[in-house]
Amino acid sequence: MAALGSFVLLATFVVASYALAACVAGGRRRSRALIESGIGAFYMTAALMTVASGIIVHAFLVGDYTIKYVQRYSDSAQPLVYKITSYWGGLDGSIMFWVLLLSVFGTVAVAVNRERHRELIPWVVAVIAATEMFFIFIMVVHNNPFDTFVTQAPADGRGLNPLLQNFYMAIHPPSLYTGFVAMTIPYAFGMAALITGHLDDAWLRAVRRWTMIGWLFLTFGLTLGMLWAYEELGWGGFWGWDPVENAGLLPWFTATAFLHSVMVQERRGMLRVWNVTLVIVTFFLTIFGTFMTRSGVVQSVHAFGEDRWLATLFSGFMILIVTFSFGLVVYRLPLLKSRHELDSWASREAAFLANNWILLFSAFFVLFATMFPTLAEAVSGQRLTVGPPFFNKWMLPIGLILLLLTGIAPLLAWRKTTLSSLLKEFVWPAAAAVVTGAAVYALGIRVWASGICFALCGFVFVTILQEFIRGANVRKGATGTDMLTALIGLVSRSRRRYGGYIVHVGIVLMFLGFAGQGYKRDEQLLLKIGQQSTVAGFTIRHDALTVTSDEQKQMITGLVTVSRSGKPLGEMRPAKWFFAKHEDQPTSEVAIRRAPGEDLYIVLAGYDVATQTATYAVTINPLVNWIWFGFAVLAFGTGIALLPERAYVFAAAKLPAGAATTGLMLVLLLLPVAARAQDAASVSPVQRSELKREMEGQLMCMCGGCRAPMNNCPMAPGCHGLKDQEPKLDAYIAQGMSRDAIKAAFVKEYGETVLLEPPDTSFNRLAWLFPYVVGGVGAGAIGLVGWRWSRKPDASQAESVQTMAVEDVAAKQRLDDELRDLD
Amino acid sequence: MSPKAIKIAVTCVVLAGALGGLMYTTLAQGTEYYIHVDEVMNDPSAWQGKHLQLHGYVADLRQRPDSLDYRFQVKFNGKVIPARYTGVVPDTFKNDAEVVLKGQLHPDGFAVEPNGVMAKCPSKYNPQTPRTAGN
Numbered sequence: 001m002a003a004l005g006s007f008v009l010l011a012t013f014v015v016a017s018y019a020l021a022a023c024v025a026g027g028r029r030r031s032r033a034l035i036e037s038g039i040g041a042f043y044m045t046a047a048l049m050t051v052a053s054g055i056i057v058h059a060f061l062v063g064d065y066t067i068k069y070v071q072r073y074s075d076s077a078q079p080l081v082y083k084i085t086s087y088w089g090g091l092d093g094s095i096m097f098w099v100l101l102l103s104v105f106g107t108v109a110v111a112v113n114r115e116r117h118r119e120l121i122p123w124v125v126a127v128i129a130a131t132e133m134f135f136i137f138i139m140v141v142h143n144n145p146f147d148t149f150v151t152q153a154p155a156d157g158r159g160l161n162p163l164l165q166n167f168y169m170a171i172h173p174p175s176l177y178t179g180f181v182a183m184t185i186p187y188a189f190g191m192a193a194l195i196t197g198h199l200d201d202a203w204l205r206a207v208r209r210w211t212m213i214g215w216l217f218l219t220f221g222l223t224l225g226m227l228w229a230y231e232e233l234g235w236g237g238f239w240g241w242d243p244v245e246n247a248g249l250l251p252w253f254t255a256t257a258f259l260h261s262v263m264v265q266e267r268r269g270m271l272r273v274w275n276v277t278l279v280i281v282t283f284f285l286t287i288f289g290t291f292m293t294r295s296g297v298v299q300s301v302h303a304f305g306e307d308r309w310l311a312t313l314f315s316g317f318m319i320l321i322v323t324f325s326f327g328l329v330v331y332r333l334p335l336l337k338s339r340h341e342l343d344s345w346a347s348r349e350a351a352f353l354a355n356n357w358i359l360l361f362s363a364f365f366v367l368f369a370t371m372f373p374t375l376a377e378a379v380s381g382q383r384l385t386v387g388p389p390f391f392n393k394w395m396l397p398i399g400l401i402l403l404l405l406t407g408i409a410p411l412l413a414w415r416k417t418t419l420s421s422l423l424k425e426f427v428w429p430a431a432a433a434v435v436t437g438a439a440v441y442a443l444g445i446r447v448w449a450s451g452i453c454f455a456l457c458g459f460v461f462v463t464i465l466q467e468f469i470r471g472a473n474v475r476k477g478a479t480g481t482d483m484l485t486a487l488i489g490l491v492s493r494s495r496r497r498y499g500g501y502i503v504h505v506g507i508v509l510m511f512l513g514f515a516g517q518g519y520k521r522d523e524q525l526l527l528k529i530g531q532q533s534t535v536a537g538f539t540i541r542h543d544a545l546t547v548t549s550d551e552q553k554q555m556i557t558g559l560v561t562v563s564r565s566g567k568p569l570g571e572m573r574p575a576k577w578f579f580a581k582h583e584d585q586p587t588s589e590v591a592i593r594r595a596p597g598e599d600l601y602i603v604l605a606g607y608d609v610a611t612q613t614a615t616y617a618v619t620i621n622p623l624v625n626w627i628w629f630g631f632a633v634l635a636f637g638t639g640i641a642l643l644p645e646r647a648y649v650f651a652a653a654k655l656p657a658g659a660a661t662t663g664l665m666l667v668l669l670l671l672p673v674a675a676r677a678q679d680a681a682s683v684s685p686v687q688r689s690e691l692k693r694e695m696e697g698q699l700m701c702m703c704g705g706c707r708a709p710m711n712n713c714p715m716a717p718g719c720h721g722l723k724d725q726e727p728k729l730d731a732y733i734a735q736g737m738s739r740d741a742i743k744a745a746f747v748k749e750y751g752e753t754v755l756l757e758p759p760d761t762s763f764n765r766l767a768w769l770f771p772y773v774v775g776g777v778g779a780g781a782i783g784l785v786g787w788r789w790s791r792k793p794d795a796s797q798a799e800s801v802q803t804m805a806v807e808d809v810a811a812k813q814r815l816d817d818e819l820r821d822l823d
Numbered sequence: 824m825s826p827k828a829i830k831i832a833v834t835c836v837v838l839a840g841a842l843g844g845l846m847y848t849t850l851a852q853g854t855e856y857y858i859h860v861d862e863v864m865n866d867p868s869a870w871q872g873k874h875l876q877l878h879g880y881v882a883d884l885r886q887r888p889d890s891l892d893y894r895f896q897v898k899f900n901g902k903v904i905p906a907r908y909t910g911v912v913p914d915t916f917k918n919d920a921e922v923v924l925k926g927q928l929h930p931d932g933f934a935v936e937p938n939g940v941m942a943k944c945p946s947k948y949n950p951q952t953p954r955t956a957g958n
Contacts, residue, residue, distance in 0.1 A: 235938070361842070372850075373857070383857035385876060387925075390853030394846075524911050526891055576914075586914050605911035606891075615891060617911050 002067050005055040005146035012048040012099070013136045015041050020129040027122035027196075035122045039110060042125045045132060046103035053100050056093065056145055060086050066153040069093055069145040075157035075581060077552045078165070085170040086160045091294060092145035094173065098290075099135045101174075101181040102128065109185045113206055120203060123192030124185075131184055134317050142309060159581040162553070168228035176221025176248050180286040182214030183251055187283035187325075190276055194328040199335045201266060207279060208262050209642065215255045216638045222248050223631040234588030234603040236522055236619035238627070241391040246370045247289030253363035254282040257356045264349045267414060269339030273329065274356070276336065280325040285363070287318055292370070344416040351409035355402065362398050366391070396449055400456060403511055406504050407460035410467055425466075432462035450518030457508045457515070464501045464508075471498070491640060499641030506634025509626045516598075516623030524605065525616045536620045538600055539563045543571075545612050554578045555589075558604045558614045562593065569593065574604040574616065598622040692733055699725070699746055700754050855925065860899035863928065870928050877904070877924045877933060884918050897924065897933065905932035908940060915942035 019041035026034030056069070060083045065071040073093070074086040088097040106128040114121050139145065163169070186207040193203040225245055226238035239245065258278040264271050291314035294307065329336070342350060368375075369386050376384040411417075411425040436458030440451050468487065475493075476486035491498040523535045527542035534540070544559040557575040561568065572591035579587070593600040599621040606615035696710035710722060710729075728749075732742045746754045856870070860879040863870050879897035886893050893908045906924060916922065925939035 365846075372854075376854075384854045385857050386850065386853045387855055390849065393849055393853065524891055526889065528889075584915060606914075613889075615911055 001055055001059060001064060002146045002148045005052055005059075005067075006140075006144060008048055008052040008055065009096075009136060009140055009144070009146070012045050012052065012103075013133060013140060015048060016045045016129045016132045016136065019045065020126050020133065023122040023125040023129070027126070035125075038122060038125055039114065042103075042110060042129055043107050045129070046100075046107040049096075049100040049103045052096065053087070056096065057084055057087055060084065063157070065155065065157050066148050067145075068147045068149060071149070071154055071157045073157070073160050075159040077580075078160060081170060082160055082165050085164075088173050088177070089160050089164055090145075092139065092143040092147075094177070095135055095139055095143055095294075096145050097174070098177055098181060099132055099139070101177055102132055102135070102184055105178075105181055105185060106132070106188075109188075109206075109210060113189075117189070117192075117203065117206055119196055119198055120189060120192040120206075123195045124188040127188035127191045128184060131188075138310070138313060142313070159579065162577065162579040162582050162585060162587045163232060165579075166228060166232045168224050168231060172221060172224035172228050174221075175217050175224055179214050179216075179218030179221050179248070180251065180289070182210060182217055183255065183282050183286045185210040186214070186279050190279040191325065191328065194276065194325075194332050197332065197335060199272070199332065201269075204262060204266065204275075208259070211255055211258055211262075211279070211282070212638060212642055215252070215259060216635060216642075218248065218252050218255065219631065219634060222252060223628065227628060230624070231590055231592070232587065234590045234617075236520070236601055236603070236617065236621065237517070238624070241366075241369075241388045243370050244293045246366050247293050250289055250363050250367055251282045251285040253359045253366070254278055254285060257359035257363075258282060260352045260359075261356050264352050268349055270342070270349065271353075272336040272338060273333070276329055277326075278356075280321075280329070281363075284318065284321055284325075285367075287314070287321065290314070291318065346412060346417045346422065348409055348412040348414050348417075351405055351412050355405050355409065358398060358402055358405070362395065362402075365394055365398075369394075399511070399514070400449070400452055403453070403456045403460060403508075406507065407456065407463045410463055410501070428466055429459045429463045433459035445519055447518040450515040453511055453515035453518070457511055460504065460508050464504055467501060468498070495643065496641045499637045499639070502637030502640060503634050504637075506630045506632070506637055509630030509633055511630075513623050513625070513627035513630065516621065516626075520619060520621050522617065522619040525618060526606075527614055527616065529612045535618045537564055538569075538618070538620070540602070540616065540618060542614055542616070545607055545609060545614055547609060552579060554580075556604065556607055556609070558607065558616065560591070560602060560616065562600065572600075572602055574602045576604050576607070594625055596623075596625060599624050691739070692729060695729055695733070695739065695742055699729070699743070857923075860897050860904055861902040863904065864902040867928065871930070872927060875924075875926065875928060875933075877906075877926070879904070879922065879924075881916065881918055881920045881922055884916075897922070904928070906935055907932060908935035910937050910940075912940050913942040916940055 019038045022034050022038030022041060025031070026036075026038055056067075058064075059067050059070045060074050061080075063070070063074070063076050069090060069092050070086075073089040074083050078086070086093070088094045106125070109128075110121060110125060113124070117124075189203055189207045189210070193199055193207075222245070225248065229235075229240065229245075230238040255278075258275060261271050261275055261278065265275050291311070294310055294314070342353070344350065369391055373383060373385045376382060407429060411422065411429070413421070433455040437451060437455035440454045445451060445454075468490075471490045472483055472487040475481075475490045476483060479486065479489065481489070521536050523533075525533045525535070525540065525542075527533060527540075529542060529544065532539055532541035539562065541561045541563075542558065543561055546557045546559065548555050548557065555575050555577050557573050560572045560574065561570075562572055563569055570593075572593060574591040575589040576586045577589055579585075588603050588605075591602045599619075601619040601621055603617040603619075604614060605617040607613065699710050710725060725746075728746075729742070732745055737745070855874040855876050857876045858870070858878065860877060863875070863877065877897060879899035882896040882898050882903075884893065884895040891910055893912065895906055895908075897904045897906050906926075908924075908926075920942055923941045924933065924935045925941070926933055926935040928934075
């Protein structure tokens with residue numbers, strides 16, 4: 001199987017290089033056929049990478065320890081889930097996982113945009129294929145996850161690092177990678193636009209959407225990383241400015257900057273060079289972050305070891321990216337001229353500009369501070385480091401200023417804001433800030449940074465609230481609906497704007513959690529059985545210390561009873577786990593008592609089984625749960641900004657009748673179970689209108705002029721065709737006819753043309769199918785050949801294993817090491 | 824140069840200068856010197872009061888009964904510094920363990936700051952790297 005895996009990787013490299021070549025040639029000659037075949041090949045890389053991933057996962061599942069990577073990162077006692085997640089547990093596999101994600105993402109992006117951005121697609125494919133090739137190249141020549149033991153393979157694996165055997169760790173790297181990888185797509189579109197010179201704002205739409213998707217995953221990954229650190233590492237915090245965390249944060253800053261400044265370009269035609277630069281820098285930083293953590297350039301608790309060769313490869317690739325990308329920008333400078341100038345500093349574009357500078361500065365600062373030890377050593381030979389205090393000293397005010405800008409920018413108008421309107425807008429938010437600040441002070445919190453943060457949170461929140469209420473009021477007046485419908489209509493009308501505001505609410509909630517860190521308390525307690533101690537109102541009693549074990553690990557568990565002002569709160573069980581194969585790295589199983597106000601966080605820091613004494617590190621973490629909750633809000637907001645138009649059709653009600661529907665729809669959304677229960681029984685009014693809307697989307701308006709479906713006729717509501725069709729549709733629905741019956745009835749009356757044909761006709765669909773068929777047959781053929789090819793070595797290997805079993809173990813080990821150095 | 828260009832240039836210079844200056848001063852306070860025991864003992868007075876990350880091996884570890892107070896020696900390359908620490912230690916913190924200690928050097932020894940004990944573990948992702956204490 002391993003030979004098959006290596007072969008598939010090689011095949012992917014070849015196919016990707018073909019995709020690159022075919023698309024470049026096709027793009028230059030404007031040959032549709034070449035481009036199509038290039039795209040087909042590009043899709044096939046995704047298929048091949050899926051096959052390769054299937055092989056490695058299969059190897060993990062069956063415990064094929066002849067493969068070095070499998071042997072190093074898993075063992076037979078591991079639970080099934082962690083056997084699968086071992087796939088990305090190490091360097092080689094994580095690179096392969098990267099390519100898999102990139103090929104899948106690329107395929108989706110190309111499939112979605114191939115008609116909309118026809119002239120860009122060949123170059124998009126070329127750029128993504130080139131990136132894929134780089135990573136596959138690394139695997140093929142240096143980090144092949146399918147490497148096998150040349151001599152006898154061990155009977156069992158070493159096991160995945162215990163710290164990684166955690167739910168969050170199983171999903172944190174994939175989501176972070178997904179974020180990283182998704183940033184390749186906007187870069188590819190940006191490059192394609194630069195190469196072709198199609199630099200009107202159309203390409204921005206594709207770039208913006210994909211940046212948003214990548215940004216969402218990146219945020220998700222970072223949040224999960226925080227959760228993991230909080231739950232698993234047991235030092236009581238969630239962000240330690242570790243280089244690996246910082247590597248994920250760098251592109252996050254620049255992507256956030258881009259998502260803001262792109263609005264300035266769309267609205268005012270400014271900042272065009274700047275935006276292209278941000279796209280390039282974001283992509284560059286994802287590669288740089290990978291380089292930083294994989295090559296051992298910076299020291300980190302969870303970087304993968306040092307690797308000069310990898311460092312050289314990455315450096316080459318990064319130099320290539322920078323020269324190529326910025327070379328193109330310089331070449332296209334004449335096309336990137338700004339259309340307007342900044343009118344006033346009291347304008348929204350100026351606020352966005354400030355936000356961009358600060359975000360970019362943050363990226364620069366984090367990069368500098370992360371690289372500082374490496375830089376200092378290179379310059380002075382002295383090893384200097386900067387710790388979290390240095391980061392915090394800088395990032396704290398920066399964060400607060402960003403938060404302030406989050407509140408101010410929506411209050412400013414585009415182009416120029418007058419002083420009087422500014423004052424009017426500021427009254428409520430400013431009042432909220434003052435009230436919040438005073439309340440925080442009254443509550444006895446005396447940490448200035450946290451206090452300011454709380455006040456700013458109040459400010460931003462009221463700003464956003466004010467925006468929503470104002471918008472809804474205006475819409476209510478214009479459409480005559482109730483407030484709720486107006487609000488939904490408002491959001492559906494400008495989804496990006498109001499989705500963005502919801503994202504800001506999420507950010508505000510996260511900042512609450514950050515502010516809470518300003519006054520967290522911790523204490524270390526050394527307790528004998530029955531002894532108790534009080535930390536910040538919580539009384540903690542040490543009751544017992546137990547030692548248990550299962551097949552994977554030994555567990556030392558402390559039993560603690562917690563009470564608050566005499567009221568018992570329950571038992572907590574912090575523990576230390578010693579995994580059999582990693583006994584020198586015990587993991588702390590933190591006991592956390594979660595509450596919206598503050599978490600009680602207990603770590604079993606030390607113990608003595610003989611005397612039954614235990615040392616507990618107790619941390620009181622205020623408001624930390626708001627970070628995770630804030631992310632949920634943020635994801636919701638991003639979802640709203642990303643969702644296609646169709647999802648909102650039901651809410652775009654203009655009449656009071658529609659308002660009732662919308663309200664009911666909301667209730668239905670909240671009670672999906674109830675809705676399902678109704679399905680079989682009678683057809684409720686709400687479902688009927690849902691069915692009606694669906695049917696309206698599938699039936700043409702037969703007025704003769706519009707060539708549009710019923711729900712989209714430009715002449716609505718006065719269209720004579722609709723006036724004729726609508727009552728019929730209502731009548732059919734009232735009779736309880738099924739979808740097909742309704743369609744049949746319409747066809748009978750109006751002929752086949754009443755059905756809304758799917759845009760791809762049957763011939764088109766066949767043509768689309770072609771690359772898939774070729775890809776499938778090709779993959780099958782390759783699989784068959786590879787399988788037959790790899791069977792023989794397998795047999796001979798089994799034989800050699802038998803003959804060698806009697807030999808000296810040490811000699812084999814040495815031979816293995818020598819052979820490894822050779823290849 | 825047009826007046827606008829001058830304005831922009833001046834703004835940039837002032838901003839860059841201010842940020843650079845701030846960065847430099849905070850950096851001076853924020854840096855920790857990563858250093859081995861023998862390097863410190865070559866000229867102990869030069870290192871007093873600076874934030875250090877001291878690299879060495881633990882020896883003669885003693886814990887005061889029923890407390891989290893530790894006293895021990897840090898050795899490297901034949902040189903020794905006495906050290907003291909109060910708090911929770913990693914499980915691997917034992918005699919002969921390789922450690923990095925954060926703290927400051929005082930005339931009477933090295934005071935480790937809270938949570939300043941890091942047992943050295945080069946990479947958690949590559950557990951195959953064999954480490955032998957004492958080299």
